[in-house]
Amino acid sequence: xxxxxxxxxxxxxxxxxxxxxxxxxxxxxxxxxxxxxxxxxxxxxxxxxxxxxxxxxxxxxxxxxxxxxxxxxxxxxxxxxxxxxxxxxxxxxxxxxxxxxxxxxxxxxxxxxxxxxxxxxxxxxxxxxxxxxxxxxxxxxxxxxxxxxxxx
Numbered sequence: 001x002x003x004x005x006x007x008x009x010x011x012x013x014x015x016x017x018x019x020x021x022x023x024x025x026x027x028x029x030x031x032x033x034x035x036x037x038x039x040x041x042x043x044x045x046x047x048x049x050x051x052x053x054x055x056x057x058x059x060x061x062x063x064x065x066x067x068x069x070x071x072x073x074x075x076x077x078x079x080x081x082x083x084x085x086x087x088x089x090x091x092x093x094x095x096x097x098x099x100x101x102x103x104x105x106x107x108x109x110x111x112x113x114x115x116x117x118x119x120x121x122x123x124x125x126x127x128x129x130x131x132x133x134x135x136x137x138x139x140x141x142x143x144x145x146x147x148x149x150x151x152x
Contacts, residue, residue, distance in 0.1 A: 002148060003036045005082040006111065007092055011041030011071035012052040013125050014088045014133060018111060020059055020067040021134075022141040031149065040074035042095040047071050058130040062138075079104045086111040086144065089120040112136065114143035 006018035019039040026032040041047065049071050051059070059067055079085055079100045085108045087093045096108050112119045115136060124133040 001034060001036055002083040003081055005085045006039040007042060007074055007085060007096055008088040009041060009043055010046035011039055012046045012049055013055040014121055014123060015039035016051045016069040017055055017059060017133060018137050018141055020064045021138050024064055025141055025145050040078055041071050042074060042092055044073050047073050052125060054130050058134045062134060076101060082107055111140045114140040
């Protein structure tokens with residue numbers, strides 16, 4: 001089983017959306033049992049808070065109605081226990097890399113590196129564009145899943 005970890009600043013928008021989307025995609029393809037999927041924050045700002053209501057609304061609009069999540073902060077152990085750590089932007093990349101042990105840094109990459117063209121996943125908390133976040137995260141998660149399944 002591969003441990004897949006998604007990370008953003010507060011763990012209330014992008015990373016829980018990625019967790020829910022990746023989980024649904026893997027379930028639809030009948031391979032969810034191959035993955036342990038989770039998400040975390042780089043900061044402690046939102047620890048214990050549920051998914052941000054506009055992000056939760058975006059998930060529901062796209063048929064994900066049974067996802068419950070509460071923000072938690074990433075630790076070096078969470079990184080060590082992961083096979084793949086997907087971050088949303090350059091700030092997340094720097095924060096997670098600084099937290100990780102040297103031997104775990106190769107596991108960390110931008111989720112948006114699975115997009116064409118590669119790019120950061122903009123934070124909808126600030127942009128207010130939850131549909132764009134949905135689109136980018138969905139596309140990147142589908143490509144990530146394809147890549148992981150090709151490794152098998």
